[in-house]
Amino acid sequence: MGKTEQVLTLEPSTELRFKGPFTEVVTSHLKITNPTNERICFKVKTTAPRQYCVRPNSGILKPLESQTVAVMLQPLDVSTADKSKHKFMVQSLFPPPGDIKLEEIWKAVKKDDLMDSKLKCVFEEGSGEAFTKAKTPTDSEAKIPEIQPSTPKQDDDMYSIVETMPQTNAGNTPTSSAGQSATTIVGDVSIRILRRRPPRDGFEV
Numbered sequence: 001m002g003k004t005e006q007v008l009t010l011e012p013s014t015e016l017r018f019k020g021p022f023t024e025v026v027t028s029h030l031k032i033t034n035p036t037n038e039r040i041c042f043k044v045k046t047t048a049p050r051q052y053c054v055r056p057n058s059g060i061l062k063p064l065e066s067q068t069v070a071v072m073l074q075p076l077d078v079s080t081a082d083k084s085k086h087k088f089m090v091q092s093l094f095p096p097p098g099d100i101k102l103e104e105i106w107k108a109v110k111k112d113d114l115m116d117s118k119l120k121c122v123f124e125e126g127s128g129e130a131f132t133k134a135k136t137p138t139d140s141e142a143k144i145p146e147i148q149p150s151t152p153k154q155d156d157d158m159y160s161i162v163e164t165m166p167q168t169n170a171g172n173t174p175t176s177s178a179g180q181s182a183t184t185i186v187g188d189v190s191i192r193i194l195r196r197r198p199p200r201d202g203f204e205v
Contacts, residue, residue: 004113004115005115006090006115007040008032008061008115008117009035010030010031010032010033010119011031011033013119014119014120015119015120016071016088016122017121017122017123017124018073019124020078022073022077025073027071027072028070028073030068030088030090031066031068031069032066032067032068033061033065033066033067034062034065035064036063036064039060039062039094041058041060041061041095041102041105042058042059042060042067042090043057043091043106044057044069044071044088044090044091045089045091045159046088046159047085047087047088048086051076051086053070053071053074054070054071054072060095060102078123083123087118087119087120087121087159088119088120088121089118090117092114092116093105093109093114094113
């Protein structure tokens with residue numbers, strides 16, 4: 001059986017644009033609409049979870065309901081970053097009748113029941129032109145390390161979901177072990193990256 005076609009409507013539909021300067025957090029917005037008469041669960045994933053904060057990164061849309069998602073790019077030297085690795089995927093599914101427990105539903109879903117849409121990231125200068133050069137960060141500006149997969153992966157397998165939360169304790173960064181989460185302080189935002197074993201579909205969640 002083939003893959004189910006995406007029913008959600010995304011605005012924008014194919015790319016997220018971020019307008020510099022990139023020495024501070026830059027936000028792009030994604031509007032997700034459920035045009036059907038059924039409930040739909042959605043989840044936002046990215047290939048660069050350490051570089052972005054997404055709020056909300058998952059949820060449930062009632063029939064004909066819309067949700068605006070804020071995608072926040074952390075300070076970045078665009079001139080040296082591998083921009084081809086900055087992509088997003090919106091996954092969705094029709095939940096079963098009754099009460100919805102998102103975590104259990106995403107664990108149990110079959111790959112053929114998932115719907116998805118992919119968006120690339122475009123970086124622009126303040127004038128709106130595609131970004132070609134970036135300001136060289138000063139010593140006081142933190143650089144964000146790129147994620148390098150330890151082993152070659154298929155394109156879809158490189159997307160991860162990242163949880164975000166306001167910074168509450170900038171002085172402490174918890175350590176992590178397999179199956180747990182760790183909080184990384186980036187600028188004015190904390191990013192909690194889940195470190196779990198990939199599920200059957202190969203995605204990190």
